[in-house]
Amino acid sequence: MSLDEKDQVSVQQVERHESNTGSFDDGELLALDVRAAAERKLVRMLDWRLLPTIVLIFIMNYIDRTAVSAARLKGLEQDLGLSDIQYSTVLAVLYASYVPAQIPSNMILNRITRPSYYIPICVMLWGLTSAMTGVTKNYAGILAARIFVGVPEAAFYPGAIYLLSRWYTRRELAFRSAILYGGLLISNAFGSLMAAGILAHMEGKMGIRAWRWLFYIEGAITVTIGIIAIFALPDFPHNTRWLTPAQRRLAQVRLAEDAGEADEDVSTDSAMKGLIMALKDPKVPIFAVMTCSQLLGLGFVNFFPTIAGTLGFSTTVTLLLAAPPWIVATIVCCISAWNADRTGERFFHITVPWWGVIIGYIIGVSTFSVGGRYVSMFLMACGYSGFALTAVWVSNAVPRPPAKRAAAIAIVNGFGNLGNLISSYVWKAEWGPDYHQSMFIGIAALAFATVLAVVIRFMLVKQNKRLELEELANLNEAKRERIADAARLEGITFEEALKRKKGFRYLY
Numbered sequence: 186m187s188l189d190e191k192d193q194v195s196v197q198q199v200e201r202h203e204s205n206t207g208s209f210d211d212g213e214l215l216a217l218d219v220r221a222a223a224e225r226k227l228v229r230m231l232d233w234r235l236l237p238t239i240v241l242i243f244i245m246n247y248i249d250r251t252a253v254s255a256a257r258l259k260g261l262e263q264d265l266g267l268s269d270i271q272y273s274t275v276l277a278v279l280y281a282s283y284v285p286a287q288i289p290s291n292m293i294l295n296r297i298t299r300p301s302y303y304i305p306i307c308v309m310l311w312g313l314t315s316a317m318t319g320v321t322k323n324y325a326g327i328l329a330a331r332i333f334v335g336v337p338e339a340a341f342y343p344g345a346i347y348l349l350s351r352w353y354t355r356r357e358l359a360f361r362s363a364i365l366y367g368g369l370l371i372s373n374a375f376g377s378l379m380a381a382g383i384l385a386h387m388e389g390k391m392g393i394r395a396w397r398w399l400f401y402i403e404g405a406i407t408v409t410i411g412i413i414a415i416f417a418l419p420d421f422p423h424n425t426r427w428l429t430p431a432q433r434r435l436a437q438v439r440l441a442e443d444a445g446e447a448d449e450d451v452s453t454d455s456a457m458k459g460l461i462m463a464l465k466d467p468k469v470p471i472f473a474v475m476t477c478s479q480l481l482g483l484g485f486v487n488f489f490p491t492i493a494g495t496l497g498f499s500t501t502v503t504l505l506l507a508a509p510p511w512i513v514a515t516i517v518c519c520i521s522a523w524n525a526d527r528t529g530e531r532f533f534h535i536t537v538p539w540w541g542v543i544i545g546y547i548i549g550v551s552t553f554s555v556g557g558r559y560v561s562m563f564l565m566a567c568g569y570s571g572f573a574l575t576a577v578w579v580s581n582a583v584p585r586p587p588a589k590r591a592a593a594i595a596i597v598n599g600f601g602n603l604g605n606l607i608s609s610y611v612w613k614a615e616w617g618p619d620y621h622q623s624m625f626i627g628i629a630a631l632a633f634a635t636v637l638a639v640v641i642r643f644m645l646v647k648q649n650k651r652l653e654l655e656e657l658a659n660l661n662e663a664k665r666e667r668i669a670d671a672a673r674l675e676g677i678t679f680e681e682a683l684k685r686k687k688g689f690r691y692l693y
Contacts, residue, residue: 214431215438224439227432231352231419234427236364238417239345242308243368245407246341248376249315249334250279252403253327254490255380256396258500264394269614271324275331276487277609280602282335287599288592290340291347292456295591300348301418307340308411316404319397343598346576347591351421354439355584355692356526359534359577363522366573370515370566377490377511379403381504459588460596468644469593472579475637476601479539479572482630484608485565485623492562495618496555506559510566518570522577529692531578532642535571539631542568546624553619568631575601581692582645604630645693 214223253261253275262272290307294300311334318330345365353361380399387402388395419425422436463469485492493507517538525534545564548557576594583593612623 214435220435223432223435227428227435228353228357230428232361234417235349235352235419236361238414239348239365240368241410242304242341242414243345243365244372244375245308245312245403245410246338247369247372248379248403249311249407250338251376251487251489252315252318252380252399253331254487255376255384255504256399258490258494258503259384259388259396259399260394261396264396265321265323265327267324267327273609273613275324275327277606278328279331279335279338280606280609282332283339284599284602284606286336286339287343287602288460288595291343291591291595292460292588294340294344294347295459295588296456298424299420300344301415301420304340304344304348304418305411305414307337308414309408310337312404312407312409312411314404315407316401319393319400319404339599343576343595346580346598347587347594348419350580350590350594351440351587352419352436355581356529358580359522359525359531359574360519362577363518363525363570363573366569367515367518370511370518370569370573372511375508377504377507380490381501384504385501456588456592459586459590460592462586462589463583463592463596466583466589466593468582468641469579469596471637471641471644472575472582472593472597473600475634475641476572476575476597477604477607478630478634478637479575480601480604481608481611482539482542482604482627482634483565483568483572484605484611484627486569487605487609488612489562489566491612491617492620495620496558507562510563513563514566514569517567518573521570522574525574525577531574531581531692532638535574535578536635536638538568538571539635543628543631546628549624550619550621578641578692582641642693649693 214220257272261267267275294303297303314330314333314337318327318334321327321330346362349358349361349365379402383399383402384395386395387393387398390398419427422433422440425433425436428436490504490507493503496503496506498506521534521538525531541564545561545568548561548564552558576598579594579597580590583590611626612620616622
């Protein structure tokens with residue numbers, strides 16, 4: 186019988202048992218004859234329910250956040266009387282509320298029992314606030330709207346990564362996180378296409394400018410998706426309502442096996458203690474500065490339609506040309522993450538895309554040709570596949586307890602987004618249309634981020650060596666003898682047998 190046939194038989198056994206008994210008893214899915222099939226079924230359920238929901242949310246997250254950039258092409262600045270510095274402030278002020286709100290938001294998420302309510306409520310709030318941006322009449326109005334969009338948006342990305350880390354093992358997390366981040370990348374394409382359609386066909390409808398319609402329509406879509414998410418998102422492995430008790434037990438066991446300890450906080454692991462533990466871990470502040478530097482280097486994302494506009498085409502054609510680079514970037518991101526899961530490697534999967542952006546910037550400062558600049562836009566967009574794995578690396582490097590992991594992800598992503606705030610002032614209109622100064626700053630920022638990534642990699646290598654020494658020191662004579670016997674039977678060396686026996690290791 187082939188492996189596929191065996192898998193099919195196991196799946197049929199699981200489904201037949203469920204149809205006969207309604208569900209498994211707590212712990213029955215852990216039996217060797219059904220465990221593998223039950224685990225595949227559980228992961229498949231999550232893949233088809235959790236992932237599509239958060240991808241949809243992430244698509245609207247970035248479409249709402251970057252709608253201002255598209256609206257700028259159709260008269261937003263003129264209608265609201267914004268100067269260049271005021272427009273940059275409108276972009277930056279979102280991050281002024283978005284950044285500090287992430288840490289308390291993830292601390293709340295770790296302590297509450299129903300993320301399936303918390304995250305969708307935040308989605309509906311930012312969708313409503315984004316829609317209200319369309320009624321603003323002046324600089325003060327749009328500034329206030331952007332501030333209040335940033336607060337509920339802060340709950341989503343670090344919260345989504347944390348939620349994924351509560352369900353998927355280390356070897357599953359990168360690809361799933363990349364699919365999530367693919368929502369961001371593809372949102373730049375969909376956002377451009379959606380904006381092109383709205384801005385081209387809604388001008389003057391009901392006496393309303395097209396850029397205002399852009400906010401109304403996109404905000405309404407976001408609110409609708411938030412309502413759907415209440416019923417689609419899971420909670421945590423121990424209390425998700427649409428899983429059986431046996432599936433909930435299996436979900437907890439597989440994560441405990443992955444890290445060598447239960448993925449649960451003990452009674453003393455409060456949210457504040459988790460924050461303190463994260464701040465004391467030297468890897469966390471280095472990750473935070475690295476993320477800030479890389480997002481400064483990737484700051485072109487908020488100005489992508491403006492950069493595409495330097496190619497010299499009409500507004501509609503410019504927005505259409507801005508879409509293909511993000512479609513390619515989404516494909517690259519998923520392939521890179523799939524390989525990162527298969528290999529367990531993190532450093533090169535994160536830094537190589539940055540180096541592609543550096544090459545794109547070098548092309549950008551070297552030529553004014555339409556072809557050369559458009560190629561550089563593809564390289565720049567693909568660079569975001571590196572950032573897609575950053576939070577995954579943080580989760581792998583700071584795995585336990587969950588309170589610490591939640592705080593670490595929020596600290597890194599929150600502080601890192603200061604890079605987006607700074608970049609709002611780096612891509613200045615007065616530096617256009619070539620934006621050479623902006624690109625030089627981007628090159629320097631990504632080079633510095635690479636240096637910090639090297640430091641983190643060496644730290645994790647050192648920690649793994651320490652874990653190995655501790656395991657060797659704790660091996661008693663009986664354990665050594667059993668491992669030696671296994672090595673002799675399998676025809677391998679003692680060191681190879683010991684390597685198979687080893688427990689948790691950090692991924693780098």
